[in-house]
Amino acid sequence: MKTITTPRLILFSLINLPLSMLMSPTAAILPNYYLEYSAVSAASLATVMLLMRLFDGVTDPLIGLLSDRLGKRKPLMIAGVLLLLASVYPLYQPPQDAGFSYLLLWYLLTSLGWTLVEIPHSTLAAAISDDYQQRNRVVLWRQMIGFAGGILFMAMPMILLGANRFTPAVFNVLAWVVIVGLPINLWLLWRTVPEYPLTRQRPQLADLWQLWRQLPLLRHFIAVQVLFGLATGGISGMFVIYASHYLDLGDHIAMVAMPMTLMMMASMPLWALLLKRVEKHHCWALSGAMTLIFLLLLSTIEAGDNARWQMQLGMTAIGASIGLAALLLPSMMADLIDYDRWRTGKDRGATLFAIQALVIKLNQGAGAAVALAIAAAFGFDAKQAVDADAALGLQLGFIFWPVLLLLPMLYLVWHYRLDRRAQRALIRALARTDVGNMAK
Numbered sequence: 001m002k003t004i005t006t007p008r009l010i011l012f013s014l015i016n017l018p019l020s021m022l023m024s025p026t027a028a029i030l031p032n033y034y035l036e037y038s039a040v041s042a043a044s045l046a047t048v049m050l051l052m053r054l055f056d057g058v059t060d061p062l063i064g065l066l067s068d069r070l071g072k073r074k075p076l077m078i079a080g081v082l083l084l085l086a087s088v089y090p091l092y093q094p095p096q097d098a099g100f101s102y103l104l105l106w107y108l109l110t111s112l113g114w115t116l117v118e119i120p121h122s123t124l125a126a127a128i129s130d131d132y133q134q135r136n137r138v139v140l141w142r143q144m145i146g147f148a149g150g151i152l153f154m155a156m157p158m159i160l161l162g163a164n165r166f167t168p169a170v171f172n173v174l175a176w177v178v179i180v181g182l183p184i185n186l187w188l189l190w191r192t193v194p195e196y197p198l199t200r201q202r203p204q205l206a207d208l209w210q211l212w213r214q215l216p217l218l219r220h221f222i223a224v225q226v227l228f229g230l231a232t233g234g235i236s237g238m239f240v241i242y243a244s245h246y247l248d249l250g251d252h253i254a255m256v257a258m259p260m261t262l263m264m265m266a267s268m269p270l271w272a273l274l275l276k277r278v279e280k281h282h283c284w285a286l287s288g289a290m291t292l293i294f295l296l297l298l299s300t301i302e303a304g305d306n307a308r309w310q311m312q313l314g315m316t317a318i319g320a321s322i323g324l325a326a327l328l329l330p331s332m333m334a335d336l337i338d339y340d341r342w343r344t345g346k347d348r349g350a351t352l353f354a355i356q357a358l359v360i361k362l363n364q365g366a367g368a369a370v371a372l373a374i375a376a377a378f379g380f381d382a383k384q385a386v387d388a389d390a391a392l393g394l395q396l397g398f399i400f401w402p403v404l405l406l407l408p409m410l411y412l413v414w415h416y417r418l419d420r421r422a423q424r425a426l427i428r429a430l431a432r433t434d435v436g437n438m439a440k
Contacts, residue, residue, distance in 0.1 A: 020149035064354025080116025126334035229363025237368020
C-alpha cells in the first residue's frame with residue numbers, strides 16, 4: 001500500500017493515545033508518587049528501576065523475534081492489551097503498605113504489556129507503505145497522537161484539581177482512561193489496517209546477534225541513535241534539576257516544561273513539510289545541531305528575573321528539535337527493514353523495532369544517570385545550597401555532557417548512506433525478487 005488516507009491513519013494511530021500515557025510520563029511521575037503514597041523507599045525504587053531495564057533487555061528482543069516468527073502482529077497486541085487491563089489499575093492505585101515486591105510485580109507486568117502492543121504497532125506502521133515519503137506521514141500521525149496522550153497525562157491534575165499535584169484520585173482517573181481507551185482503539189485499528197503477510201524467511205533465535213554482523217547500516221544507525229539518545233536522555237533527566245537548583249526556578253517548573261512538550265507535538269507538521277525536500281538523515285543532523293546550539297545558549301542564562309522566559313524559549317526550541325528526531329527515527333528504521341529484507345532475505349521488522357525500543361529505554365536511563373553523576377562528582381546535593389563547584393557540575397552534566405555526545409553524532413549521521421534514492425532502489429529490487437518468486 002503506497003498511501004493511506006488521513007482518517008485511516010488517525011484510526012490506526014489512536015491506540016497510541018492511551019499507550020503513551022503508560023511509560024514515559026509514568027516513568028517521570030510514578031517514582032515520586034510511590035514515595036509519597038506507599039511504603040516504597042528510595043533504595044527500593046532505585047532497585048526496581050534497575051531491574052526494569054534488565055527485564056527490558058531480555059523481553060524486548062524476544063517479543064520482536066516472536067512477532068516475526070508468528071508472521072502476524074495483531075495477536076500479540078491483543079495479549080498486550082489484556083495484560084495492561086489487568087495491571088494498570090493496581091500499578092496506579094497502590095495500597096499504603098505497598099512495598100518493593102508490589103511495585104516490581106505490577107511495573108514489570110505493565111512494561112511487558114506495553115511492549116507487546118508497542119513493538120507490533122511500530123512494525124505495522126512500517127508496513128503500511130513502502131514509500132520513502134509516505135512513511136513520514138504514518139509516523140507523523142502516530143507520534144502526534146502519542147504526544148497528545150503525554151500532554152493529557154501531564155495536564156490531568158490541572159483538569160481535575162486545578163493544581164499540579166498527582167494524587168491517588170488523579171491516578172484513578174488516568175487508570176480508567178487507559179483501561180477504556182485501549183480495547184476501543186485496538187478494535188478501531190483492527191478494522192482499519194490489515195495484517196501484512198511476510199514474504200521472506202522468518203528469523204531464528206540466532207538472528208538476535210547475527211543481524212549485527214549482517215547489517216553494517218544497522219550498526220551505523222544504532223551508533224548515531226546511542227549518541228543522540230544519551231544526549232537527549234541527559235537533557236530530559238537533568239533539566240528540572242538544573243532549572244530548580246542552578247536557576248532557582250523550582251516554583252515554575254510546569255511553566256518551563258509544558259511549552260517544551262507542546263512544541264514537540266506542534267512542530268511535527270512543519271518538520272513533515274521539510275522532509276518532503278530534505279533527506280531524513282540530514283534532518284536528523286539538523287535536529288542534533290539545533291539541540292547543541294540551544295544547549296550552549298542555555299549555558300549563558302543566569303539566575304534572576306529573566307531566567308524563566310529565557311529557559312522557556314531555550315527548552316521550547318530543544319523540544320522542537322526532539323520532535324523532529326521523534327518523527328525521523330521510526331521512519332528511518334522502516335527503511336532499514338527494507339535493507340535487511342534485500343540483504344538477507346529475511347523478515348525481521350519487529351526484531352529491529354524491538355532493538356530500537358530497547359536502545360531508547362537504555363539511553364533515557366543511562367544519559368540521565370551519567371549527567372547526574374557528573375553533577376554529584378562536583379559536590380551537587382539537592383538538599384544543600386549550590387556552591388561554585390556544584391554549579392559547575394550542573395553545567396557540565398546538563399550542558400557539556402550532551403554537547404560532547406552530539407559532536408560525533410553530527411559527523412556520523414551526515415555520512416549515513418540509506419537516502420531516498422537508495423531506498424527506492426531497494427524497493428525496486430525487492431519487487432523484482434517477489435515477481436521472480438511468484439513466477440517459480
